[in-house]
Amino acid sequence: MDIRFLTMIISVFQMKQIELISFDAEGTVVTPDFSQAIWHEAIPALYAQKQGIDFAQAKRHIVEEYGRIGDQRLEWYDIEYWFSYLGLGSSELVIHSCLGKIAYYPEVTEVLSSLASEYKLIVASGTPLELLHLLLRDVKPYFVRIFSSVSHYRQLKSPDFYLSICEEMGVEPSQVTHVGDNWQFDFLNARQAGVNALYLDRSGRNHQEYLSDLTQLKHVLPPPI
Ligand SMILES: [Mg+2]
Known part of the structure; x- marks a missing residue:
């Protein structure tokens, strides 16, 4: 300073x-480790599994979807919105799997x-x-x-x-x-x-x-x- x-x-x-x-x-x-793990790893991985596509393809699609909403809209922050929109079921297990990343x-x-x-x-x-x-x-x-x-x-x-x-x-x-x-x-x-x-x-x-x-x-x- x-x-x-x-x-x-x-x-x-x-x-x-x-x-x-x-x-x-x-x-x-x-x-940002926990958020990175949830939004950019666990959610794309689950989406890939549900859609039967590979991880890279799922991640590209999801990052594009995040960008379409953007951080000026409330949905951006709402994990339940994303789980419902992407057809991923309950968010509980995914959140739980990332808890070790909190730092x-x-x-x-x-x-x-x-x-x-x-x-x-x-x-x-x-x-x-x-x-x-x-x-x-x-x-x-x-x-x-x-x-x-x-x-x-x-x-x-x-x-x-x-x-x-x-x-x-x-x-x-x-x-x-x-x-x-x-x-x-x-x-x-x-x-x-x-x-x-x-x-x-x-x-x-x-x-x-x-x-x-x-x-x-x-x-x-x-x-x-
Ligand atoms: Mg901040």
Whole structure:
């Protein structure tokens, strides 16, 4: 991070004390391994078996279908929609077969454990609750609430979603910091709601002004109330 960014962050945070830190889940706290295994391996493998075609062909078809819906529509996130649309039956066994892939980024436990003693922590994710609870199973105790935009509000992570969370938690948007790895859903939309949004770019490329991992949160947050 360069000094201009730090100065900007500090001036933003000085306006009001931060009470709540909100985290995106996938790509921020949880690695993409589980999602990769479900969406790009297990689902195409089951589809190949059901259709009697080879895996590569099934994967091509399914990736094309994912692209047709796209991440701006709710169906994209809804595993039950995909199982029904692709004629795959129940999702339970497939989800179960991928549980071993759930993993957290290396700094996550230490950062959450340290911040949880000073702030209220929540999750604000676009992942449906049935998957989100599984993804967060080892870090759940650090969070006071877990919000899924899709399951709780039937919407994407829009500015309204962030406003609803603030209302539910009884805080002003300016008392909330949200961190996440999606420029639109975590940064622009949270900022539009008046939340102090921090963009996480784990690639660390080209973006000196963004967080490259969660340990940097400690440096940009003001002392707690
Ligand atoms: Mg994410």
